[in-house]
Amino acid sequence: MIKVLGFGLASSLFLLGACGGNSPQDECNKIASVACSKLYQCVDPATITSTLGFTSQSQCTDSYQSTLHCATAQANCPAGTTYNGAAADTCVNDYNNLACNQVASGTKPLSCGQVCQ
Numbered sequence: 001m002i003k004v005l006g007f008g009l010a011s012s013l014f015l016l017g018a019c020g021g022n023s024p025q026d027e028c029n030k031i032a033s034v035a036c037s038k039l040y041q042c043v044d045p046a047t048i049t050s051t052l053g054f055t056s057q058s059q060c061t062d063s064y065q066s067t068l069h070c071a072t073a074q075a076n077c078p079a080g081t082t083y084n085g086a087a088a089d090t091c092v093n094d095y096n097n098l099a100c101n102q103v104a105s106g107t108k109p110l111s112c113g114q115v116c117q
Contacts, residue, residue, distance in 0.1 A: 024077075027088040027115075028070035034096045036060035042100035077116040087114040 039048060040057045054060040065071075077083055094109030 024083055024088075025070055025072075027085070027092065028068050029065055030092050031095065032061050032064035032068060032070065034092055035064060038096065038098060038100075038103045042103045081116040084115055084117050087111060087117070091115055 036054075036057050039060060048054050048060070052060070054063065091109055091112035091114070094111045098107060098109065
């Protein structure tokens, strides 16, 4: 269960974070923060540590921000697409509203596929 979450979350967040909200960097950071917050709300910390290696929520967030290249997020929208801040904000809100069973199963909000259009 958590293995799917770990890999699914990272790959979906790359797509989400690469093009996110107010500024792409800010939205990328928000997505990493929301993802880790939901992870720690839904999965016990011992399982997270043993499966994903994170010893704290802040370590999770830092790791995802690094994985997602949040510092250079604006450059990560695919060629021929542009960043859509409204869609990125919707993505963050939708991700934050996922139920724990959705988080654990690797569900990704549909709105998150629209941040680069």
